[in-house]
Each structure stands twice: as structure tokens, then as C-alpha cells.
Amino acid sequence: MTMTYPRLNRDGAEPLWMQLMRALRTKIDSGELGPDQPLPSEAELSDMFSVSRTVVREALRELVQQRLIYKVKGRGAFVSPRKTELRFIGSMSGSADDLRESGRRVTTHTIRQTLGEADEREAALLQIPLGEQVVRIRRLRRVDGQPWLLVDTALPARLVPGLERAVLENQSLYDVLRRRYGLEPAAADRWIEAVFPDREDAAVLEVSTSTPLLGIESVAWLDDNTRFEAYYALHRSDQTRFYVGIR
Amino acid sequence: MTMTYPRLNRDGAEPLWMQLMRALRTKIDSGELGPDQPLPSEAELSDMFSVSRTVVREALRELVQQRLIYKVKGRGAFVSPRKTELRFIGSMSGSADDLRESGRRVTTHTIRQTLGEADEREAALLQIPLGEQVVRIRRLRRVDGQPWLLVDTALPARLVPGLERAVLENQSLYDVLRRRYGLEPAAADRWIEAVFPDREDAAVLEVSTSTPLLGIESVAWLDDNTRFEAYYALHRSDQTRFYVGIR
DNA sequence: TCCGCAGACCTGTAATGACAGGCTAGCGAG
């Protein structure tokens, strides 16, 4: 199978492994590399791109971490785009749409928008230096008037200049990011835990501090792997259950 | 600061980087390495353990990936105060494997296997008539010895004849279904909620009845749309958080 | 034709060396 691959840029502006990773991801996204299609071996890739196996492995590791390919034990060994994918249908914007579709009234109220310096958690999630400027947004989403989801979002200010002053009332944050800043989410990780709210959060959500809630931490990134949004959401699971579809 | 570190086992039974990773993780879990405490530099670790920087970097990479430490540009990798967080990949068979890969010991104990008649919930989820025979399996999964996940599975007996007598100890149920019955999961739906366990479940999971847990309901089906498995799992989210990747 | 085994292929692991560029501490000048 002969495939055309872009030549890698060696001016040091971007790591070789990242360029290679992007090149492979493009093939996967475009469908040129379909499900169960094995990638060339590490040695072959190393030859094709004239880079060391170190670089190849770095690129493949990243793709595995992004769950775009998976490893097959042994021969021919690597990968193919994942067929069984996690689809998170209950994503924040998706679920609101779903609820609207089923005749619920969904409103989003912005409680606070501030500019600040990234704390340790934000820095780690967004992969930015500690103290870099971030825009923080705290929003409450209601379904049929009932508090449903309390979200604390942080975004690197560098990527969204002026967002701390934008009017977000009842708007989808993702729409704003797309229209105003051209930011298109490519993927995300989420972690879910069961927690109790602190006094303040409990008051906002109108529950007691001994009501178990879902805590959802999320990081979303762009095509080029830049982390652009991190949030922690508290979800009243007595109102609705969190839905995850796996396809 | 002088710290005692275990000597690494070089018989090749376990990769050096994994031993090193575990050694560092132990320090972090025990609190010996606290928040904002910088780790030794790569070169220092390399000296201390008499391994190459390759090994050190492999171990650190894994710790970063597990989000137990985060990197600060420049000097030393810092330990984060974040609570221990394992990744539960929500994919069908991946979860236990992923944990094992990140160096945890995963065991599965079968508490009960019975044959019975589908109740209302099971019938609805599996789309079978009320009263049809189902195999019920109750299993407890532990990570590093700690109770982690309590799963009650129900499968239509028609699809898995004899499963109620199969030995499942420490086996992946999905492997058994695949090898023994040729059942290949195609997709699944999951719903997640935050709940308190009842007395019995709390005892099995070794928590109090006022510990908030994740309740996960799931239905999986085959290519031809046949529902073949329904389960309800209780997940100790103080141990790990539920991981969902969105691609 | 079928089966078994040897050798080729491939990945995982590990050591080593090298260099660029960022960050910091400490020194020296003002």
C-alpha cells in the first residue's frame, strides 16, 4: 500500500513526533486508514519519514493515549482506528439539546465571569504554566426551572481574549467559542465521581449538603492537541441520570 | 532530603520503569511526597535507582498520565495534591486492562451465579418477556486489593446456556462471552447516577451506607441489535473516578 | 494436502550520547 505522506518540517518549530502524529491522525480522520487497518510497523514508519524509532513511538504513544488507535499484541502489531468508540451523547450541549427536544425548558444563567491566574489544577488540566491568565466562568443550568447542573469552566485567556466580558446568558458556550474565536472542539476526557456539594454549591443547586451529586471533570482540546477548556460540573442526578452511549 | 527507596528488581519479571513508577506512587500515596513537593530531577532519579534516564522518563510519563504529578516548566516535576485517581475506561473490555497496564492489580471475585426469571427491570432492559430465564451474576472487582466495583449482571439464559455454572473467577466476562458463546458486543448505553448503597452492598464494598457511590446502569447489544447483557454497577468513586473519553 | 517448525519480523525494554533552549541562583556592577 503506497500512501502519500507530508514531508516533515525540520526547522525545530514543532517536534517531529507531533508532526508525525498529526499526519497519521489525518489519515485516520479522513478514513484512509479504516477500522482494523494495520498501520505500518514502527521500523517502516521510521524509514518512511526518516526519523528514529523514538519519534515514531512518541507519535504512536500519543495516538494511543487519544484512543484513536489501539495496540494489537504481537505482529504487525500496531493499530487501527478504534471501532468501538465512546460517544458521550450526554455531553453538555448535546444533553441540553436532547432535553429541549423532549419538551423541557433549558435555561443557562451565568453566575460569575472573572479573569485570574491558573491554579495548580487548572494548569495541570489545561497544560499551561501555573499562574497563566485564565477566564473563569460559573454557570447554572436549569431544566424546567429546576437547578440541574452547576459548571465551573476555565479557559486560557490567551485563546479567548475578552471572553470575561462577553454576554453568555442562555447561550451555549461552545457556540460562542466557535463563532467568536473559531475554536472547534476535537475531543475531550471526562472523569465522573460521586460527591457531596459544599455549602455554597448546595445552595445554588437547591439541595442539602448531604445529597449525593455527580462531579464531572472535563478537559476538551482542539485538533492540534491544545487544551482549551477545563471544567468541573456538579450534576443533580436525582433530576436526570447521566447518559453515556458507547458505539 | 534523604529518602529510602526500594531496590529495583532486575530479573526482567517487571519493567524497571513500572517498578520505579510504583515506588514513586507509593511515596505520593503515603503523603511522603506532598503537594508542591518537587520530585528529584530526572538525572537524580536516574542516579538514585541506577537506571537510565529513559526509564525515569517512562515512569514519570506514566505518573503524569495518571495525573498524580504535574510538570512545571524548568525545574523538577512537582507532586500534585490531587487524590489518587485511577482511570476507569468506560469501554466495554478495556477498563480492567487499562488499570492493569498502569500497574494496578485487578482481581474479580464472583459472589453469586444463579438462574432465575427476569423481573420487570431486566425484562425492559433486555427486551425480553417478563419471566424469561436469565443468568444473574454478582461480581466484586478489586484494584490493589481495595473493593472497587460491584456489578450485578443479567443475561438471557437462552443466549448463554450453562453460564450459570461456568467458572468466572478472575476472568473477563466479555472474554468468556466471546470465546464460549461467540457473542461480540457492538454497542452499549449507560446511565450514571450518584447514590447511597444499601446495607448489603455497602458491606461488600467496605464503605458506610452514607458514602456516595456511582451507580451505573448499562445495556449492551450485539450487531443484530439483540440485547444480551444488562448490569447495574456500584462504583467507589473515592477509589477511582469513572473515566469517559469523547472522540 | 496438512502439519510443524525455523527463521524473519515486530514490539517492549533499556542504555547512552547529544544538543537546544528555558529557568534560576548567584555574582558582580552600579
Next chain:
DNA sequence: CTCGCTAGCCTGTCATTACAGGTCTGCGGA
């Protein structure tokens, strides 16, 4: 005492080499 600069430390990146052990393919014998 303060400010600025430099040397050294540290990480990120990349190349090369080596070897063990698992997997697969194809050849040759039955």
C-alpha cells in the same frame, strides 16, 4: 541595596544500538 547578566541545571527532543521474547509466514517433510 538593587538590578542585570551569566553560568549551570534541567527538561524536551532525537538518534543509535542492543537484546529478549512473542507472532507469523512459508517451507519442507509426512
